[in-house]
Amino acid sequence: MAKKILIVGMGGVGTVAAYTLQLGGAEVTSVIRSDYDIVIEKGYKINSPDFGLIEGYRPSHIAKTAKEANEKYGPFDYVVVTTKNIPDLNNVEDIYADAVSQNTVIVLQQNGLGIEKAAFERFPGHIVLSGVSMISSANYNGEINQTGGDSLAVGYFDNGVNTPEEQLAKAEEFVALYKKDQNQCFIDKDSKYTRWRKLVYNAVFNTIATVTNLDVGRLEEFGAADGLIFPAMDEVIAMAASDGVTLDPSIKQLMYHSDDGDWYAPSMLVDLRKGNQIECEVILGNALRIAKKNGVKTPILDVIYELLKLTQMSIKEKRGLIKLPEVRPIEDPEGAAASRAGY
Amino acid sequence: MAKKILIVGMGGVGTVAAYTLQLGGAEVTSVIRSDYDIVIEKGYKINSPDFGLIEGYRPSHIAKTAKEANEKYGPFDYVVVTTKNIPDLNNVEDIYADAVSQNTVIVLQQNGLGIEKAAFERFPGHIVLSGVSMISSANYNGEINQTGGDSLAVGYFDNGVNTPEEQLAKAEEFVALYKKDQNQCFIDKDSKYTRWRKLVYNAVFNTIATVTNLDVGRLEEFGAADGLIFPAMDEVIAMAASDGVTLDPSIKQLMYHSDDGDWYAPSMLVDLRKGNQIECEVILGNALRIAKKNGVKTPILDVIYELLKLTQMSIKEKRGLIKLPEVRPIEDPEGAAASRAGY
Numbered sequence: 001m002a003k004k005i006l007i008v009g010m011g012g013v014g015t016v017a018a019y020t021l022q023l024g025g026a027e028v029t030s031v032i033r034s035d036y037d038i039v040i041e042k043g044y045k046i047n048s049p050d051f052g053l054i055e056g057y058r059p060s061h062i063a064k065t066a067k068e069a070n071e072k073y074g075p076f077d078y079v080v081v082t083t084k085n086i087p088d089l090n091n092v093e094d095i096y097a098d099a100v101s102q103n104t105v106i107v108l109q110q111n112g113l114g115i116e117k118a119a120f121e122r123f124p125g126h127i128v129l130s131g132v133s134m135i136s137s138a139n140y141n142g143e144i145n146q147t148g149g150d151s152l153a154v155g156y157f158d159n160g161v162n163t164p165e166e167q168l169a170k171a172e173e174f175v176a177l178y179k180k181d182q183n184q185c186f187i188d189k190d191s192k193y194t195r196w197r198k199l200v201y202n203a204v205f206n207t208i209a210t211v212t213n214l215d216v217g218r219l220e221e222f223g224a225a226d227g228l229i230f231p232a233m234d235e236v237i238a239m240a241a242s243d244g245v246t247l248d249p250s251i252k253q254l255m256y257h258s259d260d261g262d263w264y265a266p267s268m269l270v271d272l273r274k275g276n277q278i279e280c281e282v283i284l285g286n287a288l289r290i291a292k293k294n295g296v297k298t299p300i301l302d303v304i305y306e307l308l309k310l311t312q313m314s315i316k317e318k319r320g321l322i323k324l325p326e327v328r329p330i331e332d333p334e335g336a337a338a339s340r341a342g343y
Numbered sequence: 344m345a346k347k348i349l350i351v352g353m354g355g356v357g358t359v360a361a362y363t364l365q366l367g368g369a370e371v372t373s374v375i376r377s378d379y380d381i382v383i384e385k386g387y388k389i390n391s392p393d394f395g396l397i398e399g400y401r402p403s404h405i406a407k408t409a410k411e412a413n414e415k416y417g418p419f420d421y422v423v424v425t426t427k428n429i430p431d432l433n434n435v436e437d438i439y440a441d442a443v444s445q446n447t448v449i450v451l452q453q454n455g456l457g458i459e460k461a462a463f464e465r466f467p468g469h470i471v472l473s474g475v476s477m478i479s480s481a482n483y484n485g486e487i488n489q490t491g492g493d494s495l496a497v498g499y500f501d502n503g504v505n506t507p508e509e510q511l512a513k514a515e516e517f518v519a520l521y522k523k524d525q526n527q528c529f530i531d532k533d534s535k536y537t538r539w540r541k542l543v544y545n546a547v548f549n550t551i552a553t554v555t556n557l558d559v560g561r562l563e564e565f566g567a568a569d570g571l572i573f574p575a576m577d578e579v580i581a582m583a584a585s586d587g588v589t590l591d592p593s594i595k596q597l598m599y600h601s602d603d604g605d606w607y608a609p610s611m612l613v614d615l616r617k618g619n620q621i622e623c624e625v626i627l628g629n630a631l632r633i634a635k636k637n638g639v640k641t642p643i644l645d646v647i648y649e650l651l652k653l654t655q656m657s658i659k660e661k662r663g664l665i666k667l668p669e670v671r672p673i674e675d676p677e678g679a680a681a682s683r684a685g686y
Contacts (some may be wrong), residue, residue: 029679033535212653222656227649260673297640306570309651310555314563328560328606 001179002027005078007059007097008071010035012137014082015044015144017109017152017178019051020185021080024177026175028075030059031066031096036143040302046144048137050182055218058113075101078174084271085110085282088312092123100126106171107131109152111202111267112282113290116157116171127162130155132135132198138270151184155191166214196240197247201255203284203301204232206268210278211307213288217263228300229256235298239287244292345370346520346626348421349412349440351403353378355480357425358387358487359612360452360495360521361402362394364423365530367520372416374403374439379484389487391480393525410441418444421517423474426627427614428453431655436465443469450474452495454545454610455625456538456633459500460657461647470513473498473534475541481613496528498534539583541589544598546627549574549611553621554650560606571643572599578641582630585637620658623651 003026007018012160022028043056047172061071069077079099085092085108092110100106100123100137108115108129119128132155138149154175156167171187179185205216208228211218219229233252266280284305291298300316316322346369350361352374354361365371375382384400406412413419422439428451429435435453443466445450451458452474462471467581475498479491497518499510514530522528531537548559555562562572583590611621627648634641659665 170668189631210648212650212657214657216654218657218660219653220669220674221667222653224649224653227652230648244435261671263667263671276589300646302645303571306567307551307555310562310567311567313558314555314561317561324561324564324606328564328604330600330603331563 003077003173004073004075005029005080005177006031006066006074006096006099007082007197008066008099009081009083010044010138011082012082012144012146013109013133013135015046015078015139016048016050016079016135016137016146016150017082019044019046019048019054019057020150020180020183021177022060023180027073027176028059029061029063029069029076029098030318031064032062032067033064035139035142036062036064036153042142044142044144046146047197048144048146049149050146057223060251065098066096070099070101076104078105078107080107080109084107084276084279085112085115086277086279087118087281091118093118097122105129105174106152107174108157109133110282111198111279112286114200114286115282116152120157125159125161127159127167128157129167129171129174130157130188130195132188132191132194135208142148147159149184152178153186153188153191153194154178155188155194192243193245193247196236196243196245199240199283199287200233200236200247200251201258202266202268203236203287204229205255206266207280207284207301207304207308208240209266209269210272210311211270211304213269214261215265215269216259225256232300232304235291235296235301236287239291239294239298240295242296243290272311272315275318276316277319278308278312280305280312284308346418346420346516347372347418348423348520349374349409349417349419349442350423350425350441351409351442352424352426353387354425354427354482355487355489356452356476356478357423358389358400358482359391359393359478359480359489359493360425362387362389362391362397362400363493364520365403365521365525367559367670370404370416370518371402372406372412372419374407374412374442375405375432376407377672378482378485379405379407385485387487388483389489391487391489392492393489393523408441409439413442413444417442419447421448421450422451423452425452427619427622428455428458428514429622430461430624431560431619432620434461436461440465442573448472448517450517451500453625454541455629456542456621457629458625463500463502468502468504470502470510471500472510472514472517473500473531473538473602475531475534475537489523492527495521496529496531496534496537497521498531498537498677500534532673535586536588536590537577539586539588540594541629542583542626543576543590543594544601544628545609546579547572549609550623550627550647550651551575552609552612553654554647556612557608558608558612558614568599575643577649578634578639579630581639582594582634582637585639586633595620615654618658619660620662621651621655623648623655627651640679 043058046054059074105127106127132153134151137146350373386401389397404416448470450472477494477497480489
């Protein structure tokens, strides 16, 4: 019997995931919000270096909410979460909780570190897989522009209940559903390593590009390498080491050159420029909390994080989620009075 | 005989300086570039809390260059420099050198630290005064909008040739020319102290506001105080101490609250938003070089400075001073090859 899979988050990553899983024979249901009418009318258009040009792609089923999906098309074997993960905006678990049945495996195909914690708190005992994507793909109103080949590393976050073999078996089953001749998908035996490794890029380039509103190429051209990029990468390597993950220093050159030849805007910068909120907590905040706990000094990334939080607030204001009064309030009357006395 | 004064830099600060000096009986010549035709036609319009609304203000003489000014209206007793000071863009000395005669006193009515060094190198033995302005004033095409009362502290940078008394006498003469009942102008007996003190605000609020593109009010509302503003102020106080200047810690609250009630954009942020280059070297870079020489740790401001330099490059690109090729060049082919081999 076909596996039942729910995709939550039909952006550039989720739509390609839906397509390849369905191609592998799974019964794919998608929770669709903004593109619902477009998909009903004409389906997705996907331009992929892996699969070519696909027009009129429709998941097996679509629903507007996880609840509706579960009632009509569940229970699901897998819930694949491909949304952004912004805990300071909302709990991503709320979005898919209604589709998690007793035996549902949750696949967190999302960036960052520490993202499994909230999932385990909410769904204890469930198997939670880790999906780390290397893909450049964006959804513009139902048109998916995938510019980089899909490569997905699938591992598991240890739930402390099932044996490693049981959890790995689910990862293997998922890889079998996802992998095609045209794409890359493989078992990741150490998802903790994989996630720290990716942070050498993401916690540095995504964040500094966003704070400066400059793409990776401009950061290089304008001289950010020696004063910011490489020393910040050293901080990520030190944090990883304190968390038991050894990253070879050669990773720095590899990550630094991974966009060679492109004026590449990392995903967080794309979010900023679109006016979307940014994944500053899972990309940087959670790592810094580990650093702090372990006594690792991260002077550069500490400042970048403080600035990113200000950027996040600024995005919220622009989105109308924060409203400031016309007259600036005086927040600290006592300090203000003291300072006036000092004049 | 009336003192002959040349004003170089007829922005918000320079125009108000020209007006008050002329009111005091000096013969004021101004070097005017962009507003030349407007001033010929109708003069400046100045809206000032000190002097009220003035329409049709014209300096005694105007010229397009310091050379023309000197030939027609020199030699000058004072050259008052009220331009921005951006050594990474141009040498401000080049702009006024032609108007410096044997006995000309140079008044650097500009922000920042270490600005006298280049003046003494270029004009050894001259008396160089320090003017530290507290004024909010901007020039929009010949219309001067001064929103804060003018307060100017005048001291001297020791030239090592004249006696302190001789240098102070010139400062006093200048104060006498500048001071009116309507404004504030006074002798600054310790311009080094005054400049470090002002950096507690400028090196922190100007820079962080610029890096984040957020005004001072938003920095406060969005939570920048404890993680950035106050610890960065501590770094300025430590740098000043290493340079022999003791600042009382109460200065932090005073500076923090100096814009209470206003969504105030500091001058560097205004420059950014206008697309003008920023004074990152005299406001921050020179101070950090002193810190480095003296072994003072400045982890926050080091990062802010690296980011500001990127901002400066970005402004240069937007102004067309830097042209990037359409295809991003690969800057480090050796590193690139090594990184590809690592894949």
